[in-house]
Amino acid sequence: MPPKGYIEVNELYCKACELCVTDCPHGVLALDMERLTPRGYHPAYMVDPDACTGCVICAVVCPDAAITVYRYEKQKAEV
Numbered sequence: 001m002p003p004k005g006y007i008e009v010n011e012l013y014c015k016a017c018e019l020c021v022t023d024c025p026h027g028v029l030a031l032d033m034e035r036l037t038p039r040g041y042h043p044a045y046m047v048d049p050d051a052c053t054g055c056v057i058c059a060v061v062c063p064d065a066a067i068t069v070y071r072y073e074k075q076k077a078e079v
Ligand code: SF4
Pocket: 005, 006, 007, 023, 024, 025, 026, 027, 028, 029, 051, 052, 053, 054, 055, 056, 057, 058, 059, 069
């Protein structure tokens, strides 16, 4: 099973540059055209959260350090 992750976007910093959207290898991200950040941008959000692997590429390419990535830990099955 591929690793699973999720991200949080700090909307105070996001400026809708779309770098994270275009560089996410799994098509997880999009700009939310229904909402505006406090600075008046459409924020990035997870349009397909189940596809996130926690690869961190979005956080690395974000020029405003707006993205925090979390990874789910694997748990050993009880037998
Ligand atoms: S951590 Fe990786 S898979 Fe998840 S949204 Fe960011 S770039 Fe996409």
